[in-house]
Amino acid sequence: MTDSEVRLDLRGDVAELVLAANAIDLDVGRQLAAATERLTRTDARVVLVRAEGPHFCVGGDVRAFAAHEADLASYVSQVADVVHAAHRHLAALTVPVVCAAQGAVAGAGVGLAFGADLVLLGRSAKVRLAYTAIGLSPDNGASALLPQLLGPRRALELALTNRTLTADEARDWGLATAVINDSALLGEARELAGRLAGMAPGALAATKRLILSAANRSRDEQLDEEAGAITALAATGFARQTISAFARR
Structure with a gap:
């Protein structure tokens, strides 16, 4: 502007x-x-x-x-x-x-x-x-x-x-x-x-969403949200490559 x-x-x-x-x-x-x-x-x-x-x-x-x-x-x-x-x-x-x-x-x-x-x-x-x-x-x-x-x-x-x-x-x-x-x-x-x-945008977005919306859910509901988010992120190429690189250290 x-x-x-x-x-x-x-x-x-x-x-x-x-x-x-x-x-x-x-x-x-x-x-x-x-x-x-x-x-x-x-x-x-x-x-x-x-x-x-x-x-x-x-x-x-x-x-x-x-x-x-x-x-x-x-x-x-x-x-x-x-x-x-x-x-x-x-x-x-x-x-x-x-x-x-x-x-x-x-x-x-x-x-x-x-x-x-x-x-x-x-x-x-x-x-x-x-x-x-x-x-x-x-x-x-x-x-x-x-x-x-x-x-x-x-x-x-x-x-x-x-x-x-x-x-x-x-x-x-x-x-x-x-x-x-x-x-x-x-x-x-x-x-x-x-x-x-420089960090994984999907991981940052999911983390932000989970934390800022947690007050609106029960503990059980939050656990389900966490499981869904981490599973979706684990399916990304970025997570697989990063985890593999970390394991090779």
Whole structure:
């Protein structure tokens, strides 16, 4: 995409979704929805979500909200619609999604960052929902993601009190995979994405599906799903060749 505040860069087997604008107004939301829809049609084996500048995403553009005071409900509804379309596109991806986030991770940025499968936070990252501070409620999946990742007690603490988490706290709470010095964040994220891109896509997709859908099934049903998936993968040439090579070591 050109002349855009949301960019999609294809780097080999890795697609990078890049935010150049760190606050989301209606135009940025539309660009985000369009870029993520395009993502669903690429052959990328891994998606890396990142942002340029000192902050990942501060959430909704409060200045844009204030400029639409007379029709605020209509404007917020339109922004939510396009941001949620982007969230659905990302959630539908079968490939691994990696996020690298630094600075402010707030509002809708929380759902964007922590909806990823693997999350690397720069040491400067500060996580804050901030919705109730301006009289609003969570969006972009935060009210679903946070209870799943943290449990309802901690999710309510973050959502009701607007507590700010440091990068280390976010990792210790289970929101982040790792904390990286900001100067090394992009390099580490690209190395991780590249490593995943070199792995068997079918195995990654099956593993992601099994883990993310497990809560919807009983233990017996999950065992059946696991048996079906591992059997299907064992029938692929990649698995047979890899297992044979491993056995010859």
